[in-house]
Amino acid sequence: MSAAVGSVETKAAEAERELTDGFHLVIDALKLNGVKTIYGVPGIPITDFGRMAQTAGIRVLSFRHEQNAGNAAAIAGFLTQRPGICLTVSAPGFLNGLTALANATTNCFPMILISGSSEREIVDLQQGDYEEMDQLAIAKPLCKAAFRILHAADIGIGVARAIRAAVSGRPGGVYLDLPGKLFSQVMDAAAADKSLVKVVDPAPAQIPAAAAVQRALEVLKSAKRPLIILGKGAAYAQADAQIRALVENTGIPFLPMSMAKGLLPDTHPQCAGAARSTVLRDCDVVMLIGARLNWLLSHGKGKTWGAPGGKKFIQIDIDPKEMDSNVEIVAPVVGDIGSCVAALLAGIDAKWSAPPADWTGAVKAKREENIAKMAPRLMKNSAPMDFHGALGALRTVIKERPDAILVNEGANTLDLARGVIDMYQPRKRLDVGTWGVMGIGMGFAIGAAVETGKPVLAVEGDSAFGFSGMEVETICRYNLPVCVVIFNNNGIYRGTDVNAAGGSDPATTVFVKDSRYDKMMEAFGGVGAHVTTPDELKRAVDTAMNSGKPTLINAVIDPAAGSESGRIGNLNPQSVVKKK
Ligand SMILES: Cc1ncc(C[n+]2csc(CCOP(=O)(O)OP(=O)(O)O)c2C)c(N)n1
Ligand SMILES: [Mg+2]
Numbered sequence: 001m002s003a004a005v006g007s008v009e010t011k012a013a014e015a016e017r018e019l020t021d022g023f024h025l026v027i028d029a030l031k032l033n034g035v036k037t038i039y040g041v042p043g044i045p046i047t048d049f050g051r052m053a054q055t056a057g058i059r060v061l062s063f064r065h066e067q068n069a070g071n072a073a074a075i076a077g078f079l080t081q082r083p084g085i086c087l088t089v090s091a092p093g094f095l096n097g098l099t100a101l102a103n104a105t106t107n108c109f110p111m112i113l114i115s116g117s118s119e120r121e122i123v124d125l126q127q128g129d130y131e132e133m134d135q136l137a138i139a140k141p142l143c144k145a146a147f148r149i150l151h152a153a154d155i156g157i158g159v160a161r162a163i164r165a166a167v168s169g170r171p172g173g174v175y176l177d178l179p180g181k182l183f184s185q186v187m188d189a190a191a192a193d194k195s196l197v198k199v200v201d202p203a204p205a206q207i208p209a210a211a212a213v214q215r216a217l218e219v220l221k222s223a224k225r226p227l228i229i230l231g232k233g234a235a236y237a238q239a240d241a242q243i244r245a246l247v248e249n250t251g252i253p254f255l256p257m258s259m260a261k262g263l264l265p266d267t268h269p270q271c272a273g274a275a276r277s278t279v280l281r282d283c284d285v286v287m288l289i290g291a292r293l294n295w296l297l298s299h300g301k302g303k304t305w306g307a308p309g310g311k312k313f314i315q316i317d318i319d320p321k322e323m324d325s326n327v328e329i330v331a332p333v334v335g336d337i338g339s340c341v342a343a344l345l346a347g348i349d350a351k352w353s354a355p356p357a358d359w360t361g362a363v364k365a366k367r368e369e370n371i372a373k374m375a376p377r378l379m380k381n382s383a384p385m386d387f388h389g390a391l392g393a394l395r396t397v398i399k400e401r402p403d404a405i406l407v408n409e410g411a412n413t414l415d416l417a418r419g420v421i422d423m424y425q426p427r428k429r430l431d432v433g434t435w436g437v438m439g440i441g442m443g444f445a446i447g448a449a450v451e452t453g454k455p456v457l458a459v460e461g462d463s464a465f466g467f468s469g470m471e472v473e474t475i476c477r478y479n480l481p482v483c484v485v486i487f488n489n490n491g492i493y494r495g496t497d498v499n500a501a502g503g504s505d506p507a508t509t510v511f512v513k514d515s516r517y518d519k520m521m522e523a524f525g526g527v528g529a530h531v532t533t534p535d536e537l538k539r540a541v542d543t544a545m546n547s548g549k550p551t552l553i554n555a556v557i558d559p560a561a562g563s564e565s566g567r568i569g570n571l572n573p574q575s576v577v578k579k580k
Contacts, residue, residue: 020192022152022183023049026114027056029159030085032198037061037076037450039069039443040087041096044130045116045180050087061450061478063443064470066093070100070113071443071468074173075430076451077110078236081203083166083174084111084447090118090131090180094139100443101173102142107433108233110171112162113139117179120150136177144172152185153195160197167203170319171236206318208335213343216287216314216331221352223285223312225359226252227272229297232259232433233290233317237337240426243289246341251354253363255279257291258431262423274374274419275366281306282362287314290337293326294434300327316340378420383532386561387412390487391420393534394459397541398422401455404545405430405448409441410461411566413487417459436568439467442484446471449480455545458484462511463492469520475550476524483544484552485537486517493566495559514556521552529553 020028026049030038037059042050054060063069066088073084084104088097094115101113115135122129139146145165149158158176166174187195220226228250234243244264247254253272256263264271272279280297281304293300293313305311314331315323323332333340354360378392394417398406402424408417408431423429430444442465445458465486475482489495490513497507518528527549529540537555544551565572 018189019186020189021187022155022178022185023052024056025152025155025187025192025196026159026178026183027053027058028192029155029196031056031058032196033159033163034082035085038085038087039063039072039076039447040085041066041069041089041093043089043093045118045183046087046089046114046178049116049183059450060087061446061474063446063474065468066096067100067439068443068446068468068471068474070097070111071103071440072447072450073111073113074100074104074107074109075440075444075447077104077166077171078107078232078430079427079448079451081167081171081236081238082110083163084109086111086113088113088115090116090135091133092131094133094135098139098142099437099439101139101175103433103435103437103440105143105173106435108171108236109173110166112166112174112176113143114176114178116183117148117177119181120179136175139175139177142173143175144170146175146177148177148179149182150179152182152187152192155182156196160199163199164202169203169206170317171203203336205339206335208316208333208340208343210343212331212333213340213347216316216333216344217347219285219312219314219331220250220252220287223252224356225282225284226250226287226355227279227283227285228252228254228287228289229257229291230254230260230263230289231257231291233292234337235260235263235290235427237290237341238426239338239341242338242341242345246345246348249345249348250352251360252287253279253355253360257296258418259427259429259433260291261418261429263426265424266422267424269364270360272363272367274370275363277304278366279363280304284310285312285314287316289316289341292317292322292434296434316344374420381534384556384558385532385534385537386558387416387487388420389534390537390555390557391417393538394457394485394541395421396538397457397545398424398428401545402428404428404455404457405452407431407441407444407448407456407458408460409438409464410459410487411463411493411568412489412562413459413461413464413566415566415568421459438464441465442468442471442475445482445484446474446478446480449475449482450478455481455548456483457541457545458482460484460486461492462486462488462490462515462517465517469517472521472526472550472552473524476521476526480550481545481548482550483541484521485541486552486554487557488515488517488554489557489562490514490559493564494562513559516554518552518554521550524550526550526552530556532556
């Protein structure tokens, strides 16, 4: 090689080295802020971005549908307190991801949906671009914040804003719109480097006012029948030791909401989970910790809550607007849960008197009565199984493997599993959350396995599974330690409905009878099993959890065993017109 040619090449290489572009800047901005995993589906305009991110050392997991990628990102956010990242293509991919983003926002899970989008000039004039859609406008009302980055120089700030919006205050979903053109925009590398922002203290502590803490302590002290309700906000906070100390030092019975189960073990002597109706009806003071008084708690009023006006509510929440949302909150404590609980703990000294023994005694008696009533149903080893028999087996699995993560969705499959399967450790139960949404199953299972490296047991109604079932291929492709158990009762709620019109179409709630979902897993190289008794079920799950191999167990449930809408049949509107 001649000297002249060499110097030309060196110059060209130098010039190249000094430039960067949108692709690389977005990757650099994410990496600078600790993003290690992206969940998404490739396509125009983000295919190369995904490849480059993978090359740059980010784990990029491709899904079969964006909703499932979004759910994986959302649960990653819940488990880690860092925004989970979902990456989608324009319009249809974006819309597929949007349900997960909205669900994350409703559940206060931090996530960022990053979508490529089409040419602004064409989209805004509605001239019919490829996958044309004004995505920013559509995302805005469905998430906490929505941003679009038009210039490569703004990537650093744009990513920083998205991260802060997702995790600060009450966490939630954030939309980040990246038009296709942004990726190839070129920038001077040194200037680009300076434009990046490492977010300092993304979720700053929010310390409660001393007077608010004092007021709450006074109300709590005045109680004769106090109750603590733990919500998934309390689980998210990762203030596990302080929350446990608060519960134990006060001696107050606690009721965990579904995803707060395990914050203290369900078998803890103060757990009122098995005496839910009694404690809600009879308590006089309630302290809500990261739980909202929404439909899941009957809005804090009505029959569930006993005589009207009989309760005083203390509420710990990071969002001041949450106070008085449904009923009067006499002692609002606004701040992050860790800081609030620490401040309350500081006010509870050795002189604190435990709640009256007649109250704690009554709660204990009711709990023991209900547990004893349920026990024989969990031992039933029949074929076909009913829900309780099958759940009795799975309850033992989790007891023996308390660090496994349980994902759960369905109607009867959800409501009964929540009651039957005791949890022992924080953030191990992941389910349909605030909306009662079907379709979180495989996304949550994948996100949980990837983020924690722990084995996952997904207990799924056969209908619920169908919403994300194709991701069993994803589970096999990444060889994740996920065991899916399908409670196969041939349909939604039950498999016995008949078409009242008498035609050849089946009823609206029933599926193909005796389907073999286990064959789906085998199609992708995973392990399939078909079981008809609780003993077989237990053995199959144990084998799966011991091996860590992707497994799907088709568990045959009596099609007549379930009830309409599980435990929330009362929410179905009733026709007042007589049948013609
Ligand atoms: C996205 C979404 N679509 C529809 C529903 C309504 N829905 C509630 S539970 C359920 C399925 C219940 O059937 P299955 O999962 O088989 O549970 P089972 O009661 O049979 O155990 C459906 C479709 C929902 N909650 N979310
Ligand atoms: Mg079913």
